Amino acid sequence: MWVRGSAGSGLRGFGGVRCVALKGGPVRLTGISLLASALLLAGAAPAAALDRPAEPSAIVRTDLGPVRGQVQQDHRLFQGIPYAQPPTGDLRWRPPQPARSWTGTYDATFPRSQCAQIAPPYGGETTYGEDCLYLNVTTPSRTRGRHALPVMVWVHGGSNLTGSGSAYNAAKLAVDGDVVVVTVNYRLGPLGWLAHPGLENGADRRYQAGNYGLLDQQAALRWVQRNARAFGGDPRNVTLFGESAGAADSCANLVSPSASGLFHKVIPQSFSCATPVRTEDSAEGDAVTVAQAVGCDKGSPVENAACLRAVPVKTLLETFDAKGMSAGPVAGGDRVLPLQPVQAIEKGRFNRVPVMHGNTLDEMRLFVSLIYPQPITAAQYEGIVRATYGDKADAVLAQYPARDYPDPRIALATIQTDAGGALSACLHQDAFQMLKRAGVPVYAYQFADRTAPPLIDVPGFDEGAEHATELTFLFPGLLGELDPRQQRLSDAMVGYWTSFAWHGKPKARHTPHWPRFRSSGDVLSLGLGADGIHRTDTTKPSKCSFWNSL
Incomplete structure (x- = not known):
């Protein structure tokens, strides 16, 4: 989404909007730093989907090992659970790989790093860490019945450039709605959405470059399928919801063949599913511009890809920002996003689920x-x-x-x-x-x-x-x-x-x-x-x- 009018260079922060320097001031920030850096501690909850103990446990066994969270009066919170390996080194710009199991009990009482990003002008924190593929789970402490609960998976906004899942306090949704809420980190900016053609080599030829953030979200959804029951959730009843860029990504997942069966309802907030996403040609052209700017345009495609993987994160972020690049899904010729969302929906080639x-x-x-x-x-x-x-x-x-x-x-x-x-x-x-x-x-x-x-x-x-x-x-x-x-x-x-x-x-009492x-x-x-x-x-x-x- 682009701001229309004389904003030529645009505004960055939400839904693909790019930012110019503020003209004048002062401007009072009212809490937006929470969207990118504040880590609100909310609790989370129940034990296994069947035969839950009378008292909620702080320890839940996932498919990779036990995790210890926080037990509050009305909810439990498990933070910073890895759902994929750190996408560093040779795994930069590759589909997320399964996280490794651990010995002992994993400490899930605090959030892990947000994905690398430059703080937007309205507040937040600049970070350069690539080890960021973590999620957070909030559940009610006790359920109103013995049935497995719906799972709601939140994709945060921030133009696919900023933000983190841990900034969102999901306790009210979990407790009042009697649901399990999962908030997710996914790769941002150039690390999540760079579509350089040199990255499509060998086994990576199966994937259109530039959809790494989308693949991260789908990996998190697969984690939910494997682990929902351990937290009291129902893997057969998953709702994907997101706002702004998170809504754009939710629309992309709605039409993505590789997301089939991973969710059963979707709520895109403030980004129309009728909006075109980046094309393969435009996204790859932008990526070539970035590669040229960092000196990775002088060899073969394989050599250029290796060069890009060696560029420091700080340089990538600053170059991406200076060149005014946008981030988001790419419609290309693979199973991740083969068609534009509008085309896929009009052709009936999408995941046919209820939409709010x-x-x-x-x-x-x-x-x-x-x-x-x-x-x-x-x-x-x-x-x-x-x-x-x-x-x-x-x-x-x-x-x-x-x-x-x-x-x-x-x-x-x-x-x-x-x-x-x-x-x-x-x-x-x-x-x-x-x-x-x-x-x-x-x-x-x-x-x-x-x-x-x-x-x-x-x-x-x-x-x-x-x-x-x-x-x-x-x-x-x-x-x-x-x-x-x-x-x-x-x-x-x-x-x-x-x-x-x-x-x-959507039907609630007294409404x-x-x-x-x-x-x-x-x-x-x-x-x-x-x-x-x-x-x-x-x-x-x-x-x-x-x-x-x-």
């Missing part, structure tokens, strides 16, 4: 506020629109006149939220319709609490329900604290999300009915108050008919 899919009401206010933390004038707004839309600008300005908005930046963000990009309401409607035509159950939503804690608090700017604001309602404390009305919305959302994991239908998507008006708006949760037609306020006419 949606975005936030004001997605692009985040990115506009990062590019323009200082106010812009109505004349500047008009110039941005004209530079973006050319001979269509008059029509766009007639639909979005600056006088109709309290701040020209809000007008600009509204245009970008409505139309075109991967986060947009209209492209999400395209995805809902496409999936409905494919015959799978679809449940559509739009998060609409404009008072939610923002990702970044820009003075003098109304962030509204910007990108990522729904996350705090699922993972408490991520971006800030919730007031009592927001807590009630959080309870409803956790109920919807986890009931979907249980039964494939309005969530209809299956059959027409554009079957989107559930998630807002505050007695009437805050209701059906809505997002095509109308987002002017999708107008945008389609262009």
